[in-house]
Amino acid sequence: MTVASNVKQCLATIKNIEAQLSSLALNSLEKEAQSAFHDAMLSIGNIKKDLQYRVLELERMEPQYKGS
Amino acid sequence: MDGFIEVFYRSIIFLIVLFLTTKLIGKKQISQLSFFEYVSGITIGSIAGEAITGLEKNYLQGAGAIILFGIVTILVDVLSLKSKYFRDAIEGKGTVIIKDGKILEDNLKKERYTIDELSALLRQKNIFKVTDVEFALLEPRGNITALLKKENRPLTPKDLEMKMPNEKEPQTVIMDGNIIEEGLRASGKGRGWLYTELEKLGAIIDNVFIGQVDSYGELTIDLYDDKIQVPAPQQRPLLLATLKKTQADLEIFALSTECEKSKAMYKKNADLLQDTIENLSPYLNG
Numbered sequence: 151m152t153v154a155s156n157v158k159q160c161l162a163t164i165k166n167i168e169a170q171l172s173s174l175a176l177n178s179l180e181k182e183a184q185s186a187f188h189d190a191m192l193s194i195g196n197i198k199k200d201l202q203y204r205v206l207e208l209e210r211m212e213p214q215y216k217g218s
Numbered sequence: 219m220d221g222f223i224e225v226f227y228r229s230i231i232f233l234i235v236l237f238l239t240t241k242l243i244g245k246k247q248i249s250q251l252s253f254f255e256y257v258s259g260i261t262i263g264s265i266a267g268e269a270i271t272g273l274e275k276n277y278l279q280g281a282g283a284i285i286l287f288g289i290v291t292i293l294v295d296v297l298s299l300k301s302k303y304f305r306d307a308i309e310g311k312g313t314v315i316i317k318d319g320k321i322l323e324d325n326l327k328k329e330r331y332t333i334d335e336l337s338a339l340l341r342q343k344n345i346f347k348v349t350d351v352e353f354a355l356l357e358p359r360g361n362i363t364a365l366l367k368k369e370n371r372p373l374t375p376k377d378l379e380m381k382m383p384n385e386k387e388p389q390t391v392i393m394d395g396n397i398i399e400e401g402l403r404a405s406g407k408g409r410g411w412l413y414t415e416l417e418k419l420g421a422i423i424d425n426v427f428i429g430q431v432d433s434y435g436e437l438t439i440d441l442y443d444d445k446i447q448v449p450a451p452q453q454r455p456l457l458l459a460t461l462k463k464t465q466a467d468l469e470i471f472a473l474s475t476e477c478e479k480s481k482a483m484y485k486k487n488a489d490l491l492q493d494t495i496e497n498l499s500p501y502l503n504g
Contacts, residue, residue, distance in 0.1 A: 153474070160467045163460060170457050177435025179386045179405060183501050186383075190494045197468075197487045204480060 154208040161201045168194045221273055228270045228277050235281050236266055239288035246295065252309040253358060258291045309358055316354035319367065329356055340364060383500045385433040392429030392439065405431040412437070419448060434501075458495070458502040465491040 168191055175187035239262065240247050247255050262284050269280025298305040313325050315336065326336060337348070339362040345351060354364040375382045389401040391412060402412065415437040416423060425446075429439040436451040465488055472484035 153471075156467075157471065160464060160471070163464050163467075167457065167460055167464065170453065174434065174454070174457075179433045179435065180384055183383055183434065186497060186501055190498050193490055193494050197490060200483050200487055204483065207480075 154212055157205055157208060161205060164194060164198050164201060224273055232266045232270050235284055239284055242288055243291050254291060254294050254308055258287045262287050312355040312357050315356050316351050319349060319352055381500050388430040388432045390430050392426045395424045395426055454502045461495050
């Protein structure tokens with residue numbers, strides 16, 4: 151396992167979390183819970199952007215692992 | 219033989235009269251909250267019994283008396299709503315029995331309660347020590363309500379300064395294998411959603427005895443077939459575990475990378491995720 155693939159795996163998990171939070175925010179009936187899930191989803195989205203950028207950087211540094 | 223037939227149709231007539239009277243007076247009659255409802259409840263019952271079996275008398279008089287009692291009770295209820303003085307006069311006020319942790323013997327004597335009766339009433343509330351009680355009131359209906367001293371009250375999340383999420387009431391969406399449209403609407407879901415969730419749980423709707431949706435939109439069901447194990451909803455606890463794992467991953471990346479800029483980025487995001495976990499954990503636990 152290279153660093154790039156580890157980070158990619160982490161990015162995939164982050165995307166999964168974002169999707170689950172989104173579905174929880176939509177399915178919850180309680181306003182407070184809805185907004186808590188929504189806010190969490192937004193901050194997870196920011197983390198996702200940073201990681202996506204880092205993955206691109208890593209792919210440039212280790213071109214042989216690109217796409218794996 | 220004639221008597222039997224007479225009793226039979228009188229019973230039916232009085233059942234209808236009693237049903238209508240109690241319906242008119244409402245829920246208050248059933249709970250017999252105030253003195254007036256208590257007395258009228260007993261009296262209406264005995265009038266009905268007397269009129270049904272007292273064959274030598276005219277039963278219409280009994281029916282009239284029941285209706286009169288019903289009307290007077292409703293009248294008293296309406297007047298009680300309007301006037302506080304009337305309410306106090308008719309229904310009476312509660313008597314303070316224990317104040318500041320001390321028994322008020324004079325009030326106890328005024329209500330003609332012995333100390334044995336008082337402690338029996340307190341024991342019904344699971345209170346065995348009089349000194350545990352801060353304040354106790356003898357209600358007009360003769361039962362006792364007691365406020366325990368703060369240190370003897372059950373522990374609540376508020377005492378522990380825990381933040382607890384508010385929860386809406388669960389909605390019943392399936393009963394006896396039938397979809398309850400009202401509950402489905404109240405929980406903001408549709409039939410399509412329900413069938414998808416049932417498929418996820420591996421159940422068919424005909425086998426579901428009761429199905430409820432909680433405030434997070436999770437479906438919990440009980441099946442007719444008790445041998446089948448239904449999986450409990452796992453989404454939220456699993457999500458919390460995944461969040462924690464990802465946070466740890468980011469910490470590891472931050473420690474293992476050489477690049478200063480990336481190190482700062484990982485650290486920042488790990489902290490952000492930690493905050494998110496702390497905010498969400500009340501909603502994700504259990």
